[in-house]
Amino acid sequence: MGRSLFLRIVEKVEARDNYFMQQRDSMGKLGLSALQKITAAFQMLVYGCPADATDEYIKIEESTTIESLKIFYRTVMEEFAGEYLRSPNATDVARLLRIGKDRGFPRMLGSLDCMHWKWKKCPTAWAEQYAGRSGSPTIILEVVADYDLWIWHAYFGLPGTNNDINVLEVFHLFSNITQGIAPPAHYVIQGKEYNMGYYLADGPTRFWHKYILHDIMTTCIIMHNMIIADERDVTASIEDHMEEPTPEVEMVLDENTRFQQFIARHRGIKDKDAHIALRNALINHLWDEYTNSDN
Numbered sequence: 001m002g003r004s005l006f007l008r009i010v011e012k013v014e015a016r017d018n019y020f021m022q023q024r025d026s027m028g029k030l031g032l033s034a035l036q037k038i039t040a041a042f043q044m045l046v047y048g049c050p051a052d053a054t055d056e057y058i059k060i061e062e063s064t065t066i067e068s069l070k071i072f073y074r075t076v077m078e079e080f081a082g083e084y085l086r087s088p089n090a091t092d093v094a095r096l097l098r099i100g101k102d103r104g105f106p107r108m109l110g111s112l113d114c115m116h117w118k119w120k121k122c123p124t125a126w127a128e129q130y131a132g133r134s135g136s137p138t139i140i141l142e143v144v145a146d147y148d149l150w151i152w153h154a155y156f157g158l159p160g161t162n163n164d165i166n167v168l169e170v171f172h173l174f175s176n177i178t179q180g181i182a183p184p185a186h187y188v189i190q191g192k193e194y195n196m197g198y199y200l201a202d203g204p205t206r207f208w209h210k211y212i213l214h215d216i217m218t219t220c221i222i223m224h225n226m227i228i229a230d231e232r233d234v235t236a237s238i239e240d241h242m243e244e245p246t247p248e249v250e251m252v253l254d255e256n257t258r259f260q261q262f263i264a265r266h267r268g269i270k271d272k273d274a275h276i277a278l279r280n281a282l283i284n285h286l287w288d289e290y291t292n293s294d295n
Contacts, residue, residue, distance in 0.1 A: 001223070005230045009076070010038050017075045036060055037068040044069055045220065070212070073219035084225040085218070088152055096146055103147070104286055110146040116160050117141055132160030139210070141217065150228050156217050157210055
């Protein structure tokens with residue numbers, strides 16, 4: 001994260017919540033500044049530092065560090081979620097489809113994958129339910145990201161005993177019921193430096209409650225997208241397709257029709273013949289597209 005982006009976050013968070021404003025106590029002594037409190041929160045999020053370890057560097061007590069972290073992630077979600085956790089609009093979809101087609105993957109919006117986060121303070125009663133193949137309790141995180149690693153969807157909270165197919169099916173069902181994007185929360189795409197793994201590290205995953213981990217994960221994704229927006233090269237040739245004509249999308253309002261469409265999509269996911277046909281079509285397309293290409 002660049003200095004300018006960090007200071008922007010500090011400014012917005014301080015302006016939104018009075019907790020981060022530096023104030024004087026009854027003796028007239030200045031208290032902790034916004035920079036101290038937010039830096040302590042970043043120390044835990046980025047490096048996984050224990051709360052009591054921040055005292056040596058930032059001169060802030062353990063209880064204040066934990067309190068600052070909890071208020072920080074709530075404030076970040078309130079301030080930035082509307083911009084950096086939004087669903088893709090029609091222009092975004094058209095742009096991503098064009099970019100996918102130009103890169104040899106027609107009708108592709110982004111890449112989807114799941115990863116397991118070790119839950120160090122998983123309650124004993126839930127340990128078996130959340131224990132995956134590693135033997136330790138883990139929580140699954142599913143994410144969809146586009147070509148420059150902007151995260152468009154994240155689903156966090158399923159037990160580590162599930163596999164990627166189970167997670168995809170649960171999300172598919174959930175999104176149909178709620179008619180929206182699943183609860184935000186990352187995913188590592190190989191071949192690029194932006195790796196979300198460092199955000200949660202070890203420290204925050206020591207909390208007991210899943211809702212706290214969910215909010216921390218959401219905050220990390222917001223800041224991840226902020227970094228992508230701050231550092232992306234807007235002059236790159238791929239950005240020539242940023243402005244696409246808005247496609248006309250017909251929304252189905254009838255609940256019975258929506259349900260029948262969901263059943264059809266679910267059967268399509270399970271259709272082995274359709275999967276093989278789509279795979280072969282993609283292979284043939286790539287072969288025809290790049291066999292005689294210099295690239």
